[in-house]
Amino acid sequence: MQRIALRYLGLACALSALPLRICATQNEDATASRAPRFLLAMAERSTPVPVDLKRSAVLRRPLSIAFDGAPIKQALAEISRQAGLSLVYADDVLPVEMTVSLRADRITVAAALTDVLLDAGVDVVFTSDGRATLVKRPPGPAVQLGSIAGTVTGGETGTPLVRAVVSVVGTSLTAETDASGRYVIGSVPVGTQRLRARMLGYAPVDTSVVVAEGQESVMNFQLKAQAIELQAVVAVGYGEKRRENLTGAVGSVSSEALEARPITNTMAALQGAMPGLIVQRYSGQPGVEGFNLNLRGVSSVPQDKDKLFDANGGNSPLVLIDGIPGSLDLLNPADIQSIDVLKDAAASIYGARAADGALLVTTKRGTRTAPVFTYSVNSAVTKLTGMMETPNNYQMAVMDNEANIHAGAAPMYTPDLLNRVRAGDPNPIPHPLYAGLGWMLFFTNTDWRKAVFENGFEQKHTLSVSGGGQNSSYYVSAAYADQNGVIRYGNDNNRRYQLRLNYDYDFSRRIRLESRLAVENQDRSDMGGVKSDGVIVETIFGMPNHPIYTENGQHFFAQGGWRNAVAYAKDAATDAFATRGVNTNFKLIVEPLDGLKLNVQSGVNYRSNDNTDIGKSDPLYRWDDSSIVYYSIATPDQNWVDRYTSTTLHRNYVGYAEFSRTFADRHALQLMGGVSHEDDDVDWFQAGRANFSNQDVWGLNLGSTG
Incomplete structure (x- = not known):
């Protein structure tokens, strides 16, 4: 079907010397029943009312169109694009074979729609939200519109699905479900419509529904979960x-x-x-x-x-x-x-x-759904592995004899002494070689690794909430982690406290703000003056023929320059290492044109350290507790405290532009250019004092510099 605009017919009438007024009257009479009517559907009225074309800014908007045998749907799409008009209709409303031939400059939207929809047998009905719907012209004045409502739930659990999309196939009529899974689609043309419900992670469902004039049709959906593969x-x-x-x-x-x-x-x-x-x-x-x-x-x-x-x-x-x-x-x-x-x-x-x-x-970013809370807990047991085997007292005695023989000396352990070592005789004797120095020879065996090491335990708790609305999303998390070391008695633990807030907000379709805030704290402890690695080394190389305690069990034992790993772990002061961090990150993304993005980002990271190392003097005694043989870690006149504090402030500013365009659906062009600036402020302080007379209070002003 070919059609020429009526204004050209009017021009033909004028050229044939007929009065213009008569020609216009003939056109109006001829097209009164053929042209579409522009109507407004109102909630307070059962029937729509005519639109005042003189007061409608949308219908008076000028267009420039050129159609040469174009399909009617293509013509309507071009008019909608130029007018910025949301025009919806069902597939069976318009005759598919209908074509349009029309060329005009600065023609109004109303005139263009009138020409294009002439003889289509439809009316244009506007709703309060500015949407225009093409409906078949009823025999009477009533407009054939209805609505569809219902719920969308998960098929397995029946849980309401939030933000599921329900649409009328072949139109732009869509709706999203609310927190209860309910949706409503208004201004739906009457007749049989194809309805589709879909949601990410679920298989879409299509069904048919009959829409009656002025009534609400109910259609509920149950979606089944479906694994999907996203583009990586x-x-x-x-x-x-x-x-x-x-x-x-x-x-x-x-x-x-x-x-x-x-x-x-x-x-x-x-x-x-x-x-x-x-x-x-x-x-x-x-x-x-x-x-x-x-x-x-x-x-x-x-x-x-x-x-x-x-x-x-x-x-x-x-x-x-x-x-x-x-x-x-x-x-x-x-x-x-x-x-x-x-x-x-x-x-x-x-x-x-x-x-x-x-x-x-x-x-992680938030999801634009109702709040979702997540709690997780992890725990683990840690063990020392890869440790070399150390000899027991009897093996040590045999190796000692072999070393003496190779050196040309007599074995120190006689058969009787070896038997006493094998039996674990609890009664020591003066050392055969170094009795003059107050040494004792012990027959019992000390397993230093068993005395010092134990299994460590660590746990971590994380609580997060994610959600958002139509224009924003948030992700908030809090975490606590506690790690206990493997040294018995010693305080070699580490605790972490972490908070994070990620918040994104869309000011519009083209302006977006992304903000990140993180607070990270760590409190770590260690054995002062010797550290955990010093305790481990002393444990591995500890003498198996040396007891842990003196004869009466009141003091730690040592002789021959050897230290006592248990004394290290028990009596050492506790070092403290505190780390605090605050990280901020703000990014503004503006898309002034399709394919062009402007990015401005600012990040400020702050970190501080406050460390205290204490070298405490602890005495080690002879077997009979008669005197102190020497001191562990430090002598009384050389005990110390070291303090170290530092702050670091890092600032980062980045601005860059991105342009991307795809040609012929095959060729992609991407351009990027920008500038960045970074700077750091570092401040640190370190001080130490020694010779503390009181080892219960470790203030720097209580020690000396000499």
Whole structure:
């Protein structure tokens, strides 16, 4: 069907010398029953009322159109686009074979719709929200509109699904479910409509519903959970890419890989999780594991020749947390959404500091749903492993005899003495060689490792809540971790307290603010003056023929220059190491044009350390408690206190623009340019005093400098 605009017919009438007024009258009479009516549906009226075309800004808006045999749906889409009008209709409302031929400049929306919809047998009905619906013209004045309502629930549990989308197929009529899973779609053309309900993580469901005039049709949905495969998106330098579009060596670690391990440190979670990423730890002590990361192999000479992968040698990759340089040591693993590792030239955009690769950490974001609370608890038992075997007293005596024989001397342990050692005789004798020095020869055996070591225990509790609304989302988490070391009696523990708030807000479709706030505290303790590693070394090399206590059990025993590991653990003062951190991160994203994004980001990280090391003097006694043989850790005139405090303030400012465009659905163009600025303020103070007369109070002003 071909049609020419009526204004050209009017021009033909004028050229044939007929009066213009008569021609217009003939046109009005001829088209009165063929043109669409513009009506307004009102809640307080049972029937719609005509729209005043002179007062409708939308219908008076000028357009420029050129249709040459275009399908009617294509013509309506172009008119809707230029007018900014939401126009909906069912597939069976318009004749599919109908075409339009119309060229006009500055034609009004009302005139264009009148020309295009002439003889279509439809009316244009506006609702209070500004939406226009094409409905078949009824025989009377009533408008054929109805509504659809119902609920969407999970098929297995019957739980209401929030923010599920229900739409009328073939139209732009959609609605989202509320907190109770209910939806309502108004202004639906009458007749049989195809209805579809869908939600991420569930299989979509289609069904048919009959919409009656002026009535609400009820249709409830039950959706079944369905595993879906999302497009893999990984973080790259100042942006994201789909994995199939990557050309560099980029690896990823998901949150599932981190949460599946009972650990309190993010670096410990990375061990074995990423091919090519070497994670080394030089200690098992809580809080000072000495983790080092290596991504590209040895690239410079380390400060310690025995630690080829030590970060101090310049081989550690750059770590960025939500785009801001940071550290993984105090970051809560439960707050991490993903870690993307840039192994090759992809990291070069960050400059020389990323010469050994980059780790891009993305923390979790909120979901725009009702609040969801999550609580998790992890616990673990730690044990010392890889310890070398140490000889017992009898083995030590045999080796002592063999050493004397090889040196050309007589064996010290006679057969009788060896039998007493084997039997564990509790009665010592003066030492055959060093009795003059007050030494004793003991026949009992001391298992120093059993006396000093025990199993450690660690636990971690995390509570988080995630939710949001139409324009915002939030993620709040709190975590507490407690690690107890493996040294019995000693205070070698580590406690961490972590808080995080991630809040995103959309001011509009083109303006978005992302904010991050994290508070990280760590309180660690150790054995003053000797540290945990000193206790471990003394335990391993402790003499198996030396008892722990003196004869009456009141004091710690020692002789021959050997120390006492249990005395270290029990009597050493407690060192305290407090670390406090506050990290802020704000990012504003503006999209002035489709495909063009402007990003402005500011991050400020604050960290403070307050450390106290105490070297306490503790006496060790002879077997008979007759005198002090020497002191553990320090002599009374050399006991000490060292205090160290520091603060670091790191500021980072980044601004960059991104432009992306896809041509012919096959060729993608991406451009990025920007500028960044960073600076640090570091302040530290260290002081020490010695010769404290009172070992119960360790104030710096109570000691001396000499």
